[in-house]
Amino acid sequence: MKKIALVMALLTNTILIAQTDERDYGQLHGNFQTNLQYYLQDTIIDPTGEAFPPERMLAAGFLNLTYTKGDFMAGVRYENYQNNLVGLPEGFQGEGIPYRFIRYKKYGLDVTAGNFYEQFGSGLVFRAYEERGLGLDNAMDGLRLIYELTPGITVKGILGRQRIYFETGDGIVRGADFEVNLNELKQEYGGTNLIVGGSFVSRYQQAQDPILNLPENVASGGLRVNLISGRFNFYAEGAYKSQDPNSSNNFIYKPGYALYTNASYTLGNLGIILGYKYYDNFLFRSERVGSLTELLINYLPPLAELHTYTLPALYSYNIQANGETGMQAEVSYKFDRGTLLGGKYGTLININYSNSYALDKNFTYRYRDSAQTDSTISGTDGYTVGGFPGVGDIRYSQDFNVEVKSKLNRKLKGTFSYYNFIYNRSALLDGVVDDRIGPNTKIEMVYVNAFIADILWKIKPRHSLRFEGQLMLTEQDRGSWASLLLEYSIAPKWFFAVQNSYNYSNPDPDLRVHYPLVSLGYTRGTNKIQLTYGRQQEGVFCVGGICRVVPASNGFSMLITSNF
Amino acid sequence: MKKFTFLSLISLFLLVLSCDTIDDPLKNNDLTGGGGNDTSSTDTVLQNVLLEEFTGVKCNNCPEAAEEAKRLVAAYGDRIIVLAIHAGNLAQTDPDHPRAFRTPEGTAYFNDFNLFGVPVGFVNRKEYEQNAIIKLFQDWNTEIVEEISKPAVAKINLVEQGYNSSSRELDINGTVEVIGDLPDADIYLTVILAESKITSAQTMPDKSINPNYEHNHVLRAAFNSAYGEAIDLSSDTANFNYSITLDAEIVKENAEVIAYIYNRDTYQVIQAAKIEL
Numbered sequence: 060m061k062k063i064a065l066v067m068a069l070l071t072n073t074i075l076i077a078q079t080d081e082r083d084y085g086q087l088h089g090n091f092q093t094n095l096q097y098y099l100q101d102t103i104i105d106p107t108g109e110a111f112p113p114e115r116m117l118a119a120g121f122l123n124l125t126y127t128k129g130d131f132m133a134g135v136r137y138e139n140y141q142n143n144l145v146g147l148p149e150g151f152q153g154e155g156i157p158y159r160f161i162r163y164k165k166y167g168l169d170v171t172a173g174n175f176y177e178q179f180g181s182g183l184v185f186r187a188y189e190e191r192g193l194g195l196d197n198a199m200d201g202l203r204l205i206y207e208l209t210p211g212i213t214v215k216g217i218l219g220r221q222r223i224y225f226e227t228g229d230g231i232v233r234g235a236d237f238e239v240n241l242n243e244l245k246q247e248y249g250g251t252n253l254i255v256g257g258s259f260v261s262r263y264q265q266a267q268d269p270i271l272n273l274p275e276n277v278a279s280g281g282l283r284v285n286l287i288s289g290r291f292n293f294y295a296e297g298a299y300k301s302q303d304p305n306s307s308n309n310f311i312y313k314p315g316y317a318l319y320t321n322a323s324y325t326l327g328n329l330g331i332i333l334g335y336k337y338y339d340n341f342l343f344r345s346e347r348v349g350s351l352t353e354l355l356i357n358y359l360p361p362l363a364e365l366h367t368y369t370l371p372a373l374y375s376y377n378i379q380a381n382g383e384t385g386m387q388a389e390v391s392y393k394f395d396r397g398t399l400l401g402g403k404y405g406t407l408i409n410i411n412y413s414n415s416y417a418l419d420k421n422f423t424y425r426y427r428d429s430a431q432t433d434s435t436i437s438g439t440d441g442y443t444v445g446g447f448p449g450v451g452d453i454r455y456s457q458d459f460n461v462e463v464k465s466k467l468n469r470k471l472k473g474t475f476s477y478y479n480f481i482y483n484r485s486a487l488l489d490g491v492v493d494d495r496i497g498p499n500t501k502i503e504m505v506y507v508n509a510f511i512a513d514i515l516w517k518i519k520p521r522h523s524l525r526f527e528g529q530l531m532l533t534e535q536d537r538g539s540w541a542s543l544l545l546e547y548s549i550a551p552k553w554f555f556a557v558q559n560s561y562n563y564s565n566p567d568p569d570l571r572v573h574y575p576l577v578s579l580g581y582t583r584g585t586n587k588i589q590l591t592y593g594r595q596q597e598g599v600f601c602v603g604g605i606c607r608v609v610p611a612s613n614g615f616s617m618l619i620t621s622n623f
Numbered sequence: 624m625k626k627f628t629f630l631s632l633i634s635l636f637l638l639v640l641s642c643d644t645i646d647d648p649l650k651n652n653d654l655t656g657g658g659g660n661d662t663s664s665t666d667t668v669l670q671n672v673l674l675e676e677f678t679g680v681k682c683n684n685c686p687e688a689a690e691e692a693k694r695l696v697a698a699y700g701d702r703i704i705v706l707a708i709h710a711g712n713l714a715q716t717d718p719d720h721p722r723a724f725r726t727p728e729g730t731a732y733f734n735d736f737n738l739f740g741v742p743v744g745f746v747n748r749k750e751y752e753q754n755a756i757i758k759l760f761q762d763w764n765t766e767i768v769e770e771i772s773k774p775a776v777a778k779i780n781l782v783e784q785g786y787n788s789s790s791r792e793l794d795i796n797g798t799v800e801v802i803g804d805l806p807d808a809d810i811y812l813t814v815i816l817a818e819s820k821i822t823s824a825q826t827m828p829d830k831s832i833n834p835n836y837e838h839n840h841v842l843r844a845a846f847n848s849a850y851g852e853a854i855d856l857s858s859d860t861a862n863f864n865y866s867i868t869l870d871a872e873i874v875k876e877n878a879e880v881i882a883y884i885y886n887r888d889t890y891q892v893i894q895a896a897k898i899e900l
Contacts, residue, residue: 109712109740149739267765269695269764269768270650270697271649276643348759350759438648439648491829497829500830501830
């Protein structure tokens with residue numbers, strides 16, 4: 060800690076000197092955020108007080124500082140959690156500097172020592188990243204080398220351990236990646252380009268299990284190709300993982316497989332995107348035992364529509380890394396202005412369809428007792444998958460939506476959306492999947508139709524009013540909802556918002572309640588402050604297919620962000 | 624293209640080198656009898672591990688944690704002493720769950736140690752001071768491996784002194800004998816009554832309700848309060864005896880008595896023993 064303080068003092072001095080001296084002493088940049096929440100007990104939405112923290116007020120924030128001078132860069136991040144906000148991992152407690160690094164580049168070699176984030180390809184094999192909203196931070200702490208062998212061929216090497224809260228995990232992560240960009244290699248730009256790459260990552264963790272012989276070294280490798288040709292773009296990545304019995308796959312010994320492809324085509328106003336995914340036992344952590352967002356080595360692209368509006372977002376897709384397959388198709392077309400559908404200002408239509416299914420798994424069991432009454436898949440290969448494409452009977456999700464964006468007149472813009480989706484609540488929120496499904500299991504499917512109107516009215520220069528009306532109809536789960544939002548902005552400094560969501564057909568009449576929320580925001584330069592008061596409904600917050608359940612709460616919150 | 628082929632071959636080579644292949648996942652070693660440490664003989668010589676499993680009848684993830692406890696007992700034998708503590712919001716009765724097994728002691732542990740939910744557990748109550756006493760069930764084995772290899776510093780000998788079937792009064796006595804270096808702190812003794820083979824409803828992992836679920840090692844009462852009493856070990860030996868009246872619904876033949884001593888400053892369990900009645 061003293062060393063860090065010394066570095067910071069030196070950096071601060073450097074900047075002060077830089078203000079009075081024309082010599083280049085480099086640049087120091089930073090950003091800051093703090094989020095305070097004061098909770099009120101609300102016996103209607105949280106009758107047991109489960110989400111009412113004993114601290115009453117919780118706060119979480121950070122300050123990032125990055126110093127750069129030429130090819131040299133160094134940075135630190137101070138974080139504080141007193142204690143972490145409700146719904147986020149409680150492992151984040153206290154304060155400290157969990158992120159610090161030094162990086163420099165010289166003669167094609169890029170060296171990072173300390174913490175770093177990195178991704179190989181689409182992330183199937185390796186992705187170290189941060190997503191604060193999820194409480195996910197699997198930053199590496201170690202070494203990274205990036206070397207350009209020749210223009211067009213880049214090699215990366217990583218070594219270290221991953222962050223878990225204010226510590227690092229037990230597992231050692233080693234990896235390498237190479238990428239060949241043929242156009243750059245041939246120094247021929249334009250036209251068709253082919254980028255190919257390969258990556259591998261291995262984890263070492265000591266094994267001490269009394270019953271199972273566990274592999275201490277587990278490896279994963281993948282190959283990828285990206286063909287870019289004018290209107291056409293095709294990306295595919297396939298990956299393999301060696302035996303990795305872990306707490307998430309119930310300690311089975313089957314290797315893992317993953318395939319992710321995405322293709323897009325554009326012609327004039329028309330755009331088409333097609334995607335396919337196949338993930339079989341492909342969750343990879345740097346420790347065998349971990350929960351939710353802890354110590355993830357890889358990332359599986361969800362290939363599902365991201366629900367951004369409040370009500371559809373209550374049913375966001377949660378990736379099933381132990382096995383799923385699906386596809387996504389999106390067609391967008393822009394009707395030109397002056398046409399029947401384009402109107403006076405043009406209209407953009409997006410149609411999106413995606414689905415996800417469990418794999419067609421046939422489970423393998425063994426008996427743990429001589430009486431043969433106690434069976435488990437642990438310690439076996441776990442299962443076999445029926446022939447390709449291996450689509451099982453259990454549907455995780457199906458999502459169809461249409462979005463129409465149009466400028467109605469000089470002052471009015473509108474986005475109108477329709478959603479029709481089927482959501483396997485049991486699997487995606489309660490984790491009832493695979494061998495947890497028994498003969499008496501009731502799979503809870505939720506069938507939803509939702510309509511959204513999002514209208515922006517530019518009242519006069521700098522003044523605008525946004526209206527958002529949402530209606531989400533379902534007979535399952537918590538029933539139907541309606542929501543209204545009015546947001547008045549005076550650019551660039553102020554905004555005021557009032558929102559109310561009403562769960563009007565909850566099967567429990569006591570929970571047919573309103574969730575009002577008022578917000579006020581003020582921006583001055585790069586400083587922003589936002590105050591919010593009201594009730595938040597229980598929901599699920601997802602980023603990139605990784606989700607966290609957020610309990611219902613009531614109270615004040617203050618968010619301050621700043622950067623320089 | 625030659626470079627690409629070369630790099631591909633290197634990647635494949637690294638992949639092959641960097642993973643272990645296990646052909647036989649199951650170990651054959653028998654860990655249950657080693658060291659003469661059968662606590663049912665009431666004579667504890669080696670370090671035993673008290674696994675306090677916090678659970679609830681409405682918690683659908685709890686049967687998996689109970690399975691893990693069972694797996695660990697199968698692996699380590701009687702050196703693992705499991706105590707299932709039903710507490711928290713998911714340990715409440717409703718029409719589907721007519722019994723919930725809450726106790727004032729269990730609620731005290733749940734609140735005093737700031738538990739956020741179930742299933743979680745304490746392994747010998749280690750790492751209280753590091754604010755890491757709460758262990759997810761997936762971590763129990765790793766924690767047990769650390770604890771079980773420690774040399775014992777005390778022995779606990781437990782004996783059923785007598786039982787009056789009409790008054791349902793149970794008398795137990797026992798001895799704590801110091802055989803190593805005790806921590807420089809107050810040592811407390813807690814004696815607990817638990818019960819196994821209770822058939823009652825439990826929410827299962829698939830959210831269905833099993834009305835005939837078998838609950839084992841359920842905390843039913845404390846002989847000498849939730850946190851016990853100080854025990855004077857200045858002469859390296861101390862005797863104790865306690866009585867309790869069994870509640871009418873407790874089946875005496877399925878009951879267990881668990882005694883453990885712990886460091887009052889750190890809550891770390893120093894030794895534990897169990898007898899089945």
